Amino acid sequence: MFLKNLVAQNPAFARAAIELHQSGELPPDTYVIDLDMLGTNAETLCSEAHRLGLDVIAMTKQFGRNPVALDTLKKNGVDSFVAVDMTCARAIDRAGQPVGHVGHLVQIPRHEAPAAAAMRPQNWTVFSDTKAEEAAAAAGAAGLDQRLLARVYDLDGMVIETHAGGFDADEIEAVADRFDALDGGHFGGITTYPALTFDRVARKVVPTPNLGTLERTIERLRRGGRSGLSVNGPGETSTETLATLANAGVTQVEPGHGFTATGAYHAFAELPERPAMLYLSEVSHLDGDAAFCFGGGLYLCIGSVDYQPQALVGPDFERAVKQSVDAALSQNHQVIDFYGRLAQTEGRTLRPGDSVLFCFRAQAFYTRSLVAPVSGIQSGSPRVEGLYTVDGRPAR
Template sequence: MFLNNLVSQNPAFARAAIELHQSGELPPDTYVIDLDMLGINAETLCGEAHRLGLDVIAMTKQFGRNPVALEKLRASGVDSFVAVDMTCARAIRDADQPVGHIGHLVQIPRHSAPEAAAMAPQNWTVFDDTKAAEAAAAAAAIGRDQRLLARVYDEDGLVIETHAGGFDADDIEAVAQRLDALEGAHFGGITSYPALVFDREAHKVVPSPNLRTLSRAVERLHKAGWTDVAVNGPGETSTVNLAMLADAGVTQVEPGHGFTATGAYHAFAELPERPAMLYLSEVSHLDGDTAFCFGGGLYLCIGSVDYQPQALVGADYETAVKQRVDATLSQNHQVIDFYGRLAQTPQRSLRPGDSVVFCFRAQAFYTRSLVAPVSGIQSGNPRVEGLFTVDGRKVSV
């Protein structure tokens, strides 16, 4: 799965992580970013997106809104960044990067609307008229005219219950008129989530019903006279899926795992992107036939495929790549992941202090881990560019 890709497609990354851990430069419970590979992936993805006329608004939560990674992505062709919540928006702002999209997936709290408006977001998604009025009032108070995106759905759509909401697509013309009538804002487009989904049986990315909803809604808007309509289509974005979105009328894409090659689709096909993020830990102690490694970030995203988690374990890369062991992780989220459990080898060769390398579909912002961007891996000169919290603040450890 993802660990296979790491070893076969970017072994220099795994080697560098282990060496930097053994030298004390990287602590356990750290998401490590290969900045070189992140930039290569972004150049590939953004190049194809721009060829198709798509704006690239990068998702940042999966790598902990890291400011060094944001800078690398921007230099590699990303147009702007999507903030999944206000913490994310503040990290983007503090890194002096453009806020391309707020309000989707998480709506902006009422009393945070003025702060959000001051960030001059290029797109602000609203789920209903109340949230639209709050955004418009905040923008009007500082003399802005905010572009609003209406999240739309229909009865055949795919709804994620934990963040449901939006306008009925059958009423899109009336919705557009109401948003256009607001002082301080105007109707700028539509969005839905997810536009693409991973088919676990076919092992490929396919259009969700929501993509068809977006296509029908934009056709109606064009016929009604709205010619400049942004169509935001997030979800399961890779270089190879961009044409599918463009053909459906999408104008904005929001890759996240596409940049780090940790989307579910990467596990089953050799795609243009190569692994650029891993999770690093350390064997803490042994208990019988089990080795315990430090946790804190052992959260495998629910959008991932089902598989047996494994890790590379050893004090050097040559040893670790031969010691791929099964891992037992707390995935019911009712038990704090103080540790992960590793199956001891028949030779009982796992030892305290060994480096532990995982690769999975991560959501660093959800964890209490550190994030470490590392430059120079692909040229053989790895350099840790700092240690950061998952909300983008640099720390010393």
């Protein structure tokens, strides 16, 4: 799936990653970013979003909030960046980029509210009156008036139990009035999660009931005389899904894997975005009928679709593309992924030191890997622009 797309749609990227690894410029356990393709993907997606009147608030946890990648996205049309948590917010702020949204998935801890307010986030999502009060108090103490978004739900909505919370959409008018009564804050709009989801049976992105809730709720607010509100609709965003969101009244989108062509939807359809991120490893040793490659970032997330992970293995691009082998990875989270296990070929051609390329729906921030942005791949002059930790700091 993703690996086939990598070879078919961006072979120069695969070649460059192997050559940079074999020369010693890229170590194993590294997420590699093709900055050229990342910029092209961003320009494509953002141009369509802006044509539809949508603000683009980029999600960057998938590539470890890398500051060089953030700069590439901003230069190619991204308006601001969403912080999934305070670690993410600090990385965005440290890189000198605009913090467009906090509280998106993870609420801001009580004593972190002043630090969040100091970053002047354009939007701050809250799941409760208590969190609204904390955000407004922190903003007010800094002399600010914070735009607050209420996450809304209804009984027919799709709920991700691990990060549930929010306000009953039927009570939105009262919620808005309470927010407006806060010193230091005001009601700025609504959000949900997820607005779109990947249908594993149909193998395409479809609206969730939550998108309908957003549409009905914003219409109620407008009929009540409120205008200029933000409608934030995150989840499974790519160029192909933007019109669906805009037609439902969404004003803000939060693409992440859309920029790297590693969304679940990219695995089953040829979309405008092309692969811009891969995971690089190296064969460490052989044991019986298996080869073992270094791990650390082997966390595969494909939106609830089961598939057999594979890797390209070889000392150069020509041999690697002919050796797509099955991989057994520690996906039960009970075993640390010190290694990935690779199926040896019939000719027993896998050797220690071989480059190993994976391509999957990554979540680099969840791992202990390095992140390497590489420029010049599409012009034939690849250059490693540094090695970074997954919280966006220089590693070396």
